[in-house]
Amino acid sequence: xxxxxxxxxxxxxxxxxxxxxxxxxxxxxxxxxxxxxxxxxxxxxxxxxxxxxxxxxxxxxxxxxxxxxxxxxxxxxxxxxxxxxxxxxxxxxxxxxxxxxxxxxxxxxxxxxxxxxxxxxxxxxxxxxxxxxxxxxxxxxxxxxxxxxxxxxxxxxxxxxxxxxxxxxxxxxxxxxxxxxxxxxxxxxxxxxxxxxxxxxxxxxxxxxxxxxxxxxxxxxxxxxxxxxxxxxxxxxxxxxxxxxxxxxxxxxxxxxxxxxxxxxxxxxxxxxxxxxxxxxxxxxxxxxxxxxxxxxxxxxxxxxxxxxxxxxxxxxxxxxxxxxxxxxxxxxxxxxxxxxxxxxxxxxxxxxxxxxxxxxxxxxxxxxxxxxxxxxxxxxxxxxxxxxxxxxxxxxxxxxxxxxxxxxxxxxxxxxxxxxxxxxxxxxxxxxxxxxxxxxxxxxxxxxxxx
Numbered sequence: 001x002x003x004x005x006x007x008x009x010x011x012x013x014x015x016x017x018x019x020x021x022x023x024x025x026x027x028x029x030x031x032x033x034x035x036x037x038x039x040x041x042x043x044x045x046x047x048x049x050x051x052x053x054x055x056x057x058x059x060x061x062x063x064x065x066x067x068x069x070x071x072x073x074x075x076x077x078x079x080x081x082x083x084x085x086x087x088x089x090x091x092x093x094x095x096x097x098x099x100x101x102x103x104x105x106x107x108x109x110x111x112x113x114x115x116x117x118x119x120x121x122x123x124x125x126x127x128x129x130x131x132x133x134x135x136x137x138x139x140x141x142x143x144x145x146x147x148x149x150x151x152x153x154x155x156x157x158x159x160x161x162x163x164x165x166x167x168x169x170x171x172x173x174x175x176x177x178x179x180x181x182x183x184x185x186x187x188x189x190x191x192x193x194x195x196x197x198x199x200x201x202x203x204x205x206x207x208x209x210x211x212x213x214x215x216x217x218x219x220x221x222x223x224x225x226x227x228x229x230x231x232x233x234x235x236x237x238x239x240x241x242x243x244x245x246x247x248x249x250x251x252x253x254x255x256x257x258x259x260x261x262x263x264x265x266x267x268x269x270x271x272x273x274x275x276x277x278x279x280x281x282x283x284x285x286x287x288x289x290x291x292x293x294x295x296x297x298x299x300x301x302x303x304x305x306x307x308x309x310x311x312x313x314x315x316x317x318x319x320x321x322x323x324x325x326x327x328x329x330x331x332x333x334x335x336x337x338x339x340x341x342x343x344x345x346x347x348x349x350x351x352x353x354x355x356x357x358x359x360x361x362x363x364x365x366x367x368x369x370x371x372x373x374x375x376x377x378x379x380x381x382x383x384x385x386x387x388x389x390x391x392x393x394x395x396x397x398x399x400x401x402x403x404x405x406x407x408x409x410x411x412x413x414x415x416x417x418x419x420x421x422x423x424x425x426x427x428x429x430x431x432x433x434x435x436x437x438x439x440x441x442x443x444x445x446x447x448x449x450x451x452x
Contacts, residue, residue, distance in 0.1 A: 001023055001025065001165055001348055002024065002025050002164055003024060003025065003026045003027075003028065003163045003164055004023070004026070004028070004164060004165045004166075004167070004348075005028050005029075005030060005144055005165070005166050005167070006166075006167045006169055007131045007144065007166065007168050007169060008168070008170040008171060009029045009115070009169075010111070010171065010314070011107075011110075011114065011314070011328055012169040012315070012331035012334060013029055013314070014111070014114050014115055015061075015064060015114070015118075015313075015331055015332060015334070015335035016169055016334065016335055016338060017029050017118055017124050018064050018065065018118050018335065019335045019336075019338045020165070020338075020342075022339070022342075023342050023348070024123070024164065025123060026123050027123055027125075028126075028163075029124065030129050030131050030144065031126055031127075031128065031129075032128065032129065032130045033128070048106075048107075048108075048201060048288050049107070049199065049201045049247060050106075050201050050237055050246070051106070051107040051110075051322075051327075052102065052235075053102065053325070053329065054326065054329040054418055055099075055101055055102065055417035055419060056329050056332070056333070056417055056418040058101055058103055060329070060333060063336075064332070064335060065114065068113065068114070072109070072110065075109075076239075076241060077104060077105035077109065077110075077239070077240055078103070080102040080103070080104055080238075081098075082100075083212065084214040085097070085100055085215045086213060086217070086273065087217050087413070088218040088219070088271045089218075089220075089223075089399065089402070089403050090221045090223040090224045090230075090231045091218070091231055091271055092223075094402060094409050095405070095406035097409065097413045102214070102215055104214045104239055105239050106245060107328075109240050127146075127148075128148070129147060130146065130156075131170070132145045132146060132147050132158065133145040133179055134176075134179050134183065134307075135162070139307055139308060140349050141163075141165075141166050141307050141308065141309040142163070142309065143161050143162040143166065144160075144161050145160055146158070146159060146160075163309075164348055165309050165310070165348040166310050166311075167310075167311050168310070168316050169312075169314045171314060172315040172316070174315075174316035185303070185305055185306065188298045188299050189298075189299045189302050190297070190298050190299070191296065191299065192294050193294060193295045193375075194293060194294040194380070195251065195321060195377070196251055196255075196379065197250075197255070197292040197322075198249070198250055198254075198256060198289060198292070199248065199249035199250070199255070199289070200247065200256040200257070200258070200263065200288060200289040200290065201245060201247045201288050202246055202285055202286070203244065203283070204281035205243065205281050205282045206238060206242045206243050209277065209281065210276055213238070215236070216235060216236050216274065217234075218271040219231070219323075220233060222399055222400050223400065226376040226377060228249075228251060232248070232269045232270040233248070233250065233323070234247060234270045234271075235247050236277060244281060246274065246277060249323055251379055252379045255289070255291070256289060257287070257289055258287045258288075258289055259287070260286070260287050264278045292321065295318075295319065295367070295370060295371060295374070296319055297317065297318035297319075297320070297363055297367055298317055300312055300317065307351065308349045308352075309348060309349045309350075310352065311341070311352045311355050311356075313331065314327075314331045315327065317330075317334070317363060318330060320370040321373075324366075324369060324416070326369070326418065329366075329418055333359065333418070337355055337358040337359040337362070338355060340354075340355075340358055341354045341355035361421075362418065365418060365421050365422055368422045369415065369416065371385075372391065375392075376392065391426070394426060397431065397434045397438065398412060398425050398430065398431070401435075401437040404437050404438075405433070407433065408430060408433060411425065
């Protein structure tokens with residue numbers, strides 16, 4: 001390709017540009033509000049919330065930007081491994097997974113280092129402009145129409161930018177569907193699940209407390225009937241700047257607000273690491289709440305017609321419940337799907353059916369994981385997928401057994417970290433082991449099974 005254009009310079013757009021740099025003479029990232037060095041000028045409120053990079057996302061990020069982990073750690077991030085990554089279900093600590101690595105860092109910190117690495121590549125540049133529409137030549141996207149600032153308060157100047165491939169990484173509020181419909185291509189089918197989630201993040205000064213903890217995550221499970229008032233959902237992560245980033249979450253009228261004293265009270269109802277931070281550490285920031293009304297995914301692969309020379313990545317494809325930390329990881333998998341597509345396709349100008357098929361497998365898995373858990377909440381009323389209640393009973397059994405048994409928890413953790421498909425939780429051998437673990441627990445009392 002001579003030229004490729006990426007609409008949006010956030011995490012997904014940066015990784016798409018990294019992939020395209022191997023295939024195009026020039027890669028241009030179109031992003032409004034850029035400073036001269038290509039950094040985002042206005043702060044994005046959601047980026048201040050606690051973000052997680054799942055194990056698969058960490059592996060993929062390291063693949064595309066070799067050495068990024070060491071770079072992040074050298075500048076203050078923390079690498080969580082084995083027992084320093086702690087997951088609680090209904091207040092009970094689950095067995096640790098020795099092969100899970102997770103980064104402890106804020107989203108702006110990770111993204112700034114990724115941006116610096118990507119923009120250091122010779123054939124990638126950032127253009128401060130706003131995308132206004134697609135350019136089409138018959139059945140192919142041939143570029144984008146952009147608006148650049150007129151300077152000194154003058155009117156914006158529109159121009160056409162030609163490209164062999166356009167990547168939409170404009171996020172959840174992407175206008176691509178509207179553009180496609182206006183050009184006669186129709187809109188993609190959209191799946192939605194209203195969850196009415198709220199969460200809030202605050203930062204605490206990190207000292208000598210919890211020296212062996214990088215990440216601690218607590219969620220309600222089957223023992224509490226997934227009731228948030230019985231098992232307080234929350235998480236903390238050791239991040240750069242000698243800080244703890246703490247997030248609390250809740251649905252409906254249990255969403256956390258801005259009151260710091262209420263935030264501390266809720267932390268003290270959570271698991272031991274969060275109680276320790278609430279009692280021992282100084283709160284360094286205001287409590288920043290955020291609302292997430294619904295999960296959604298745009299099924300571009302299900303459109304009857306789709307123009308060539310166009311792909312979609314990141315939240316512009318799927319935006320699911322942030323509690324499960326899948327967003328950044330889906331962005332890395334989109335980059336790898338794009339790479340596989342470009343290496344196998346006859347031409348980047350053809351419809352990207354292979355790309356959407358590859359990415360669709362990851363999006364479907366993320367959607368299945370998050371929505372299955374959300375549908376367990378009493379206020380979430382569907383739509384329920386076919387066979388949901390049978391799947392729910394099996395999932396409850398595996399989840400309960402994962403608190404006790406390291407073998408079951410290993411598979412469970414691999415699914416949560418998107419290293420295995422959710423169908424792995426329905427394998428007969430795992431279901432039989434889960435049933436045996438729970439039966440033994442009832443007759444002999446709870447115990448941790450041997451890793452065999």
